Amino acid sequence: xxxxxxxxxxxxxxxxxxxxxxxxxxxxxxxxxxxxxxxxxxxxxxxxxxxxxxxxxxxxxxxxxxxxxxxxxxxxxxxxxxxxxxxxxxxxxxxxxxxxxxxxxxxxxxxxxxxxxxxxxxxxxxxxxxx
Amino acid sequence: xxxxxxxxxxxxxxxxxxxxxxxxxxxxxxxxxxxxxxxxxxxxxxxxxxxxxxxxxxxxxxxxxxxxxxxxxxxxxxxxxxxxxxxxxxxxxxxxxxxxxxxxxxxxxxxxxxxxxxxxxxxxxxxxxxxxxxxxxxxxxxxxxxxxxxxxxxxxxxxxxxxxxxxxxxxxxxxxxxxxxxxxxxxxxxxxxxxxxxxxxxxxxxxxxxxxxxxxxxxxxxxxxxxxxxxxxxxxxxxxxxxxxxxxxxxxxxxxxxxxxxxxxxxxxxxxxxxxxxxxxxxxxxxxxxxxxxxxxxxxxxxxxxxxxxxxxxxxxxxxxxxxxxxxxxxxxxxxxxxxxxxxxxxxxxxxxxxxxxxxxxxxxxxxxxxxxxxxxxxxxxxxxxxxxxxxxxxxxxxxxxxxxxxxxxxxxxx
Numbered sequence: 198x199x200x201x202x203x204x205x206x207x208x209x210x211x212x213x214x215x216x217x218x219x220x221x222x223x224x225x226x227x228x229x230x231x232x233x234x235x236x237x238x239x240x241x242x243x244x245x246x247x248x249x250x251x252x253x254x255x256x257x258x259x260x261x262x263x264x265x266x267x268x269x270x271x272x273x274x275x276x277x278x279x280x281x282x283x284x285x286x287x288x289x290x291x292x293x294x295x296x297x298x299x300x301x302x303x304x305x306x307x308x309x310x311x312x313x314x315x316x317x318x319x320x321x322x323x324x325x326x327x328x
Numbered sequence: 329x330x331x332x333x334x335x336x337x338x339x340x341x342x343x344x345x346x347x348x349x350x351x352x353x354x355x356x357x358x359x360x361x362x363x364x365x366x367x368x369x370x371x372x373x374x375x376x377x378x379x380x381x382x383x384x385x386x387x388x389x390x391x392x393x394x395x396x397x398x399x400x401x402x403x404x405x406x407x408x409x410x411x412x413x414x415x416x417x418x419x420x421x422x423x424x425x426x427x428x429x430x431x432x433x434x435x436x437x438x439x440x441x442x443x444x445x446x447x448x449x450x451x452x453x454x455x456x457x458x459x460x461x462x463x464x465x466x467x468x469x470x471x472x473x474x475x476x477x478x479x480x481x482x483x484x485x486x487x488x489x490x491x492x493x494x495x496x497x498x499x500x501x502x503x504x505x506x507x508x509x510x511x512x513x514x515x516x517x518x519x520x521x522x523x524x525x526x527x528x529x530x531x532x533x534x535x536x537x538x539x540x541x542x543x544x545x546x547x548x549x550x551x552x553x554x555x556x557x558x559x560x561x562x563x564x565x566x567x568x569x570x571x572x573x574x575x576x577x578x579x580x581x582x583x584x585x586x587x588x589x590x591x592x593x594x595x596x597x598x599x600x601x602x603x604x605x606x607x608x609x610x611x612x613x614x615x616x617x618x619x620x621x622x623x624x625x626x627x628x629x630x631x632x633x634x635x636x637x638x639x640x641x642x643x644x645x646x647x648x649x650x651x652x653x654x655x656x657x658x659x660x661x662x663x664x665x666x667x668x669x670x671x672x673x674x675x676x677x678x679x680x681x682x683x684x685x686x687x688x689x690x691x692x693x694x695x696x697x698x699x700x701x702x703x704x705x706x707x708x709x710x711x712x713x714x715x716x717x718x719x720x721x722x723x724x725x726x727x728x729x730x731x732x733x734x735x736x737x738x739x740x741x742x743x
Contacts, residue, residue, distance in 0.1 A: 198724070240453075240484025243476050285476050287450050321475070322725040323524055325694065326570075326577060327586040328665060328701065 199319035200292035206279040247280035345464025348390040350436020360489035369393035445517040453488035561610035562620030568603035569626035572596040584731040640669040657689040673705035693722035
């Protein structure tokens with residue numbers, strides 16, 4: 198069963214790790230790389246991507262002729278998607294356990310961040326036959 | 329690359345894969361390494377045979393190449409150890425002899441089935457390992473079918489092999505006492521592969537169809553190796569009788585078509601008659617099991633020329649037998665449908681109540697889908713719409729969700 202783990206982070210004005218020490222930033226990055234390595238080793242990683250900061254985002258809509266009309270990001274959105282993992286696991290509980298591990302990524306002074314991770318099934322099940 | 333092999337050589341190759349692996353494992357006593365070596369010999373064959381032609385003794389050729397690879401591995405391992413401990417080389421292991429009789433080959437293939445479907449493996453590991461070690465599929469092919477990166481799948485297989493190695497499972501057939509239970513585990517893995525493949529649409533269509541074909545091929549091979557096991561025959565029959573309806577299960581845009589609305593002229597009559605033949609022979613053996621009963625139910629559907637001809641009382645009787653045999657809530661669910669078809673929707677709905685308190689089913693989309701269907705039969709359209717929508721929000725299959733949402737919308741227009 199495939200699940201997506203979405204890491205939503207509070208919008209922090211586009212700054213990368215504001216106010217973190219170099220050591221804390223390095224520890225955080227090393228932790229994330231370790232998690233990805235472990236998921237590859239366990240045969241569960243489908244994909245993992247980090248996204249550019251929200252100041253790089255554009256909102257796009259179709260204009261009158263179907264031409265793209267771009268807009269900046271709405272300032273009112275408080276959270277943004279920082280990155281995601283897609284994992285292929287034997288049970289939902291395992292996806293939750295991975296999410297909890299990611300959630301506890303180290304922050305300033307190595308304290309766990311306990312970020313909210315949204316876990317949702319990916320539509321990948323084979324359909325049954327209906328009567 | 330592998331694509332260059334014609335269908336006949338590809339078939340040969342896949343059939344030889346477990347025999348070659350068996351021979352190499354018996355010689356070197358190292359399943360994980362032997363499995364890698366055989367994959368390399370298969371790859372070498374796929375590169376060379378199209379150019380140079382299939383060798384006179386393809387089986388021997390593959391064993392030679394795999395054995396040479398094993399020797400290289402053992403040597404470099406020995407060299408590594410020698411650097412550490414000055415250990416000496418066991419020369420007798422390094423003499424490849426290419427001989428084996430058919431009987432050993434058959435036992436080897438069966439032993440591999442038991443090994444790759446060992447209960448100590450998780451289902452996803454057992455599936456991947458069986459497809460590679462017994463099915464002779466390449467990691468890339470399996471990873472494409474399951475839509476996971478090749479590196480991830482390779483890792484899954486390598487971990488599965490490590491589990492087998494660490495738990496010290498010997499390369500031999502299980503004892504007579506264990507055999508029955510271990511065979512059930514093999515059948516379950518093949519059933520899971522088939523279900524993965526028995527899909528219709530939505531992206532990975534083609535790859536998954538190949539998985540159901542592969543499951544049928546493996547079940548055929550298992551049935552040939554264990555011809556007296558009625559359940560192995562029952563599983564093969566179930567696969568054929570289900571697969572027979574595949575072309576009719578989906579519409580032109582990949583939408584699901586329920587059993588009652590399928591164009592029955594598109595059902596595969598050859599598969600149906602083969603399935604019925606297998607099932608009849610299996611039932612005559614007298615040890616009736618769950619796969620045979622499910623195959624019998626599929627056969628009753630397949631043999632009805634129109635929906636109205638469906639012998640629902642017989643299906644209900646078969647589900648009653650099946651309910652007594654297994655505690656599977658899906659069986660209870662289908663039993664309720666059959667009951668509704670024979671005794672009316674209110675009887676079926678009554679039976680569903682018991683499943684509401686079953687933690688395995690209470691939040692399962694199939695329970696809501698069946699309830700919606702029976703409520704619609706009972707002309708409670710509002711109730712049916714509600715449950716079609718709940719089912720749609722709980723399923724993790726896109727074609728199912730589309731189907732359920734369409735059902736709800738159709739009823740909303742009617743109401």
